[in-house]
Amino acid sequence: MSSNPQPVSIVGAGPGAPDLLTLRAARAIEQAEVLVWTDSLVNPQIAALAPEGCERIRTSTLTLEEVMALVLERARAGKRVVRLHDGDPCLYGALAEQICRLADADIPVDVVPGISAYQAAASALRSELTIPGLVQTIVLGRAGGRTGVPETESLARLAALRASLCLYLSARHVEAVEAELLQHYPADTPVAIGYRVSWPDEWITVVPLTEMARITRERNLIRTTLYVVSPALTPPGAARSKLYSSSHRHLFRGGAPEDDPAPAAG
Template identity: 85%
Template sequence: MSRPAVAIVGAGPGAPDLLTLRAARALEQAEVLVWTDSLVNPQIAALAPRHCERIRTSSLTLEEVIAVVVERAVAGRRVVRLHDGDPCLYGALAEQICRLADAGIPVEVVPGISAYQATAACLGAELTIPGLVQTIVLSRAGGRTGVPDTESLPRLAALRASLCLYLSARHVEEVQAELLRHYPADTPVAIGYRVSWPDQWLSLVPLSEMARVSLERNLIRTTLYVVSPALTPPQDARSRLYSASHRHLFRGGTPEDDQPAAMPSCGSDASEGAAASLSP
């Protein structure tokens, strides 16, 4: 009889109802829950059955976590390794899979909604606006972990894309200084703390205020920055895909008009209003 696969499951940004159906099913079937208790909402861990063994990992090393997972999986128990957000982002996923593969244990990875998606959704914002920005970059400040030279913040900021920075609040002053070399000072920045949790704090500020606001709020962890001109898009922004002039397999169109048509969208006033309603 083959061993049950270990499920490495993304808990999403925090709210239990932002779990995927597959993640919820894995939790409901768990016999052992190995969960990131410092970052995952306890309400999500509570979805596992009462008889499920629960092991918190906030005080454990990766080696200790893997030892627990391997022991329980070899014993034939269904193990769920529950991560915050999406385990494919900053979750030591590759290391865990490699070690479990060495032990001959199959792994299923269940993705989760990431904080940048929850933040954009909460703001009612699109991060890819036609004619303005079409690229989303997910990265982090160097810190103790460091980043490759080819992915340094100056290189990424030079793109002036929608830049989502994780694990960077402790370095916010140097991050802001570097970003100001490439983005205009009034570029909107969404600062999100524990987005989708009951104590969520989310505010839209100009780049020039990013560090000051973060320091005033004493934000040092579970904080995401989304830096993007798309957060205050121009009034005439419109997708070509839904334009009457755009022909494709399922809809005809007129070939004369290749320019995107104007469409009302959230301007700066609307964005400022949204930010005011999100800030305490």
């Protein structure tokens, strides 16, 4: 083992488009000696930023154990290893398990954030997901599926909030998801269905909640699909932010309301 192993960088590649990488992520990839990348979800153009001579390992056919064995072996040999995940590594990327294994092996880690799919979807829709007076909370979750979710985070409980609900990894269960959501959200609640958001073949649309499953099945969407269920997705103007209405005064427009000293207007 090298006496001074380099930190392994766990890097978020963002939702797909190479120009949605952070500068820090691009720099880490450009300096990689070993690139371990999620080829089922990360754009090959991003992997191509690694230098010539960099060893490239695709993970779509490997188990986590196999991936970690390769990462540990290369890191122990003193190589600069970059583990590239889609979106942000803190969401559904087995980050905790990887960090535990690296810690057990006394290998330092750094993590570089990435833009998550829900942020790319909100941008593609030109939507704010927190409109004052309408919805102020974003929930990032998933339907149960094979992995399951703790009972306290069941879809019913998430939906009961009627927040802006972003559902990852849920297209396979869309009929059950729609039925559960209809118990809590009004039937005409807008739902964005985003497929491969920010990729050249991106497809994104907003439908009423009652159409969520039908449209998903009609387009045969299973993978790389994100739902955003939110009252905030009503057409522009229908829910004009109080922040900009002439009746609302705030810090930068004379007189801050005491309970809300600095609304995020910029």
